[in-house]
Each structure stands twice: as C-alpha cells, then as structure tokens.
Amino acid sequence: GAGVSQSPSNKVTEKGKDVELRCDPISGHTALYWYRQSLGQGLEFLIYFQGNSAPDKSGLPSDRFSAERTGGSVSTLTIQRTQQEDSAVYLCASSLSGKGSPLHFGNGTRLTVT
Amino acid sequence: AQTVTQSQPEMSVQEAETVTLSCTYDTSESNYYLFWYKQPPSRQMILVIRQEAYKQQNATENRFSVNFQKAAKSFSLKISDSQLGDTAMYFCASRGQGGSEKLVFGKGMKLTVNP
Numbered sequence: 001g002a003g004v005s006q007s008p009s010n011k012v013t014e015k016g017k018d019v020e021l022r023c024d025p026i027s028g029h030t031a032l033y034w035y036r037q038s039l040g041q042g043l044e045f046l047i048y049f050q051g052n053s054a055p056d057k058s059g060l061p062s063d064r065f066s067a068e069r070t071g072g073s074v075s076t077l078t079i080q081r082t083q084q085e086d087s088a089v090y091l092c093a094s095s096l097s098g099k100g101s102p103l104h105f106g107n108g109t110r111l112t113v114t
Numbered sequence: 115a116q117t118v119t120q121s122q123p124e125m126s127v128q129e130a131e132t133v134t135l136s137c138t139y140d141t142s143e144s145n146y147y148l149f150w151y152k153q154p155p156s157r158q159m160i161l162v163i164r165q166e167a168y169k170q171q172n173a174t175e176n177r178f179s180v181n182f183q184k185a186a187k188s189f190s191l192k193i194s195d196s197q198l199g200d201t202a203m204y205f206c207a208s209r210g211q212g213g214s215e216k217l218v219f220g221k222g223m224k225l226t227v228n229p
Contacts, residue, residue, distance in 0.1 A: 042219050100209075103217055
C-alpha cells in the first residue's frame with residue numbers, strides 16, 4: 001500500500017517568508033508525528049497528533065511553528081517568518097495507536113532558507 | 115527528561131564482518147519499547163528491529179539482533195555478515211516514557227561498510 005507522502009520534497013524560501021509543509025499519512029494510522037533533522041544530526045521531536053486528542057506540542061521550538069491535522073488525516077506544518085536556522089529536513093511519520101507500533105516515515109521535506 | 119544516548123558517532127566495518135552499535139537510555143517506566151532505525155543516504159527512515167521491554171528474549175530479525183540489558187538500560191544492535199547496503203545512519207529510539215507515545219531518538223551513528 002501507499003506509504004507516508006510528504007510534499008514538497010524540497011523547498012527554498014527567502015528569510016522572512018512563511019512556508020507550509022504537507023504530510024499525507026498511511027490510511028488508518030491514527031498517530032502522526034513531525035520531526036526535524038538538521039544536517040548530520042539526530043531527529044528532533046516537534047509535534048504529535050493522536051486521534052482526537054489534543055496534540056503534544058512540546059517540541060515546537062518557537063511560536064513561529066504550528067501544525068494542524070484536518071479530519072484526522074492530512075497534516076500541515078507551518079513555519080512563519082522563516083529564519084536561516086530553520087533550514088533542515090522535516091520528517092513526518094505515522095503509526096497505529098499503541099506504544100509498540102512502529103513509526104512509518106515519509107521521505108521528508110528539505111527546507112532551505114536563504 | 116527522556117534521553118537516548120548513542121556515544122559512538124561513527125564506525126566502520128569490513129564487509130561480512132560483525133559490528134555492534136551501542137545505545138543507552140533513561141526511563142522511569144516499567145513498560146516501554148525500544149527501536150533501531152536505519153537511514154541510508156536516500157533519507158528514508160527504515161525500521162530495523164523492535165524490542166518490548168517486558169520481554170526478556172532479545173529480538174532478532176535475520177542478520178540483525180539486539181542485546182537488551184534492562185537493568186543497565188542498554189540496547190545494542192548487532193549486525194552480522196555486514197553488507198555494503200548496511201551503510202547508513204543508525205538511530206536508537208525509545209517510546210513509552212513518561213506516558214507519552216512520542217518516539218525519542220538518539221543522535222545517531224554513521225556506519226560505513228567497506229568492501
């Protein structure tokens with residue numbers, strides 16, 4: 001079946017502009033995650049959605065970052081007034097509920113802020 | 115705070131040899147899950163193996179196996195008969211700490227398999 005789909009795969013934007021990154025999870029997966037991976041670094045947790053519960057936003061680095069998940073499916077990560085330090089790969093993952101369920105990752109969006 | 119530590123930033127191994135990647139974690143929970151993920155240059159994160167903390171038996175998936183030492187909070191990955199395609203970043207991760215289902219990753223380790 002189809003995996004996690006992210007778009008765009010690459011995005012170049014000017015400092016100060018807003019960007020939207022899209023994630024289409026695997027059908028039937030109730031949990032959706034956003035991570036950020038800076039060059040050569042590990043994965044930094046950003047936000048987590050589970051069903052109809054309030055999202056865990058504890059990883060969002062500033063109020064310029066926000067995310068929503070519409071209809072329990074597609075999610076959009078928005079970065080306002082982008083800064084050069086926002087340049088990174090943004091990875092989305094989805095899973096079934098339950099702590100033992102593995103995450104399935106998309107290929108990520110590489111964001112470059114010039 | 116939840117932490118996962120991978121102390122070796124980089125390793126190399128000869129093709130067909132065995133290599134062990136180390137990982138330690140910190141948790142106050144009794145029930146949690148541990149994972150190893152692989153990220154080749156294509157950037158795609160791939161699940162390698164998963165371990166349930168309440169299971170004493172070490173998980174095995176073909177050439178990949180873990181050495182899970184619960185008391186020591188250690189979760190190492192052993193790759194047997196290394197192949198060129200095993201060249202990738204490897205990330206250790208834990209889930210279920212503190213009641214959250216978020217997956218917490220270590221900083222990763224770059225493994226290079228040489229011909």
